[in-house]
Ligand SMILES: Nc1ncnc2c1ncn2[C@@H]1O[C@H](COP(=O)(O)OP(=O)(O)OP(=O)(O)O)[C@@H](O)[C@H]1O
């Protein structure tokens with residue numbers, strides 16, 4: 295897919311809205327039969343043309359994610375006035391935060407959670423090996439599914455300039471942040487094991503249907519809880535949920551507060567919970583059909599409902615995960 299200009303596309307539906315932008319389903323203006331794509335618009339404040347040019351250039355590295363089955367494909371980045379537009383593969387079932395809300399049981403089975411884990415671990419390993427980056431923003435809204443049953447990650451941080459230019463608070467991300475990112479040790483960089491912590495929080499949320507930490511009245515109390523309080527696997531609700539020993543052990547490996555003791559991405563890929571498995575679209579597809587919509591992946595026009603979901607408002611986003619009990 296080569297996209298020369300934003301003049302070639304039209305917006306078809308809204309897929310999500312956050313504080314500083316929105317994601318739309320789009321198609322080619324002159325070829326309505328072409329496969330739909332997604333476009334994320336990020337509204338920047340106080341930026342200049344040079345900065346936009348640099349952001350678009352830095353985002354170009356995303357093209358290198360093309361060969362990984364676990365990374366949402368990137369088609370191009372553009373800017374107009376103060377808005378950066380990132381055009382990418384449309385994941386037509388949407389993100390896991392919204393899937394949890396739509397699922398009949400409100401949570402995923404361990405078999406599905408294992409599939410999400412395989413995809414995220416595969417995506418993180420690809421980012422490390424081929425782009426030499428860590429993701430920095432693993433959370434349910436950045437893990438997407440499509441009607442083929444594929445699961446892929448998106449929204450990893452490649453542009454330092456974009457990061458600098460975004461005036462918004464990273465509230466949504468804080469909830470999944472590893473303790474060493476909240477309170478860094480002197481002279482120590484965080485590494486891929488910070489993503490492993492975020493993956494652990496995400497998988498616990500998917501399997502329980504709830505963000506595991508108790509809701510705090512403000513973000514500082516929340517962060518203090520992550521740094522000083524019990525980890526998700528030490529909480530009663532998790533212990534009482536009846537997970538298999540393999541899943542419990544996998545989660546425990548993600549939740550060592552000292553990153554030096556935490557498993558690496560590579561080690562987790564060999565863990566009993568996922569090591570003997572490979573990515574299996576049919577497991578995810580069967581769950582999507584049973585839990586979300588029986589027509590997913592069939593010829594029937596099933597996904598109007600997904601596109602028509604009420605959009606998150608800025609204030610929803612500030613409240614953090616939708617599933618906080
Ligand atoms: N490629 C895509 N295909 C389909 N839906 C998408 C795609 N990318 C994002 N979305 C939808 O748009 C919503 C908003 O995405 P967006 O990335 O703007 O917000 P977020 O993930 O909540 O926050 P962040 O900016 O920290 O990543 C997502 O929750 C998801 O439902």
Ligand SMILES: [Mg+2]
Pocket residue numbers: 435436448449
């Ligand atoms: Mg996102």
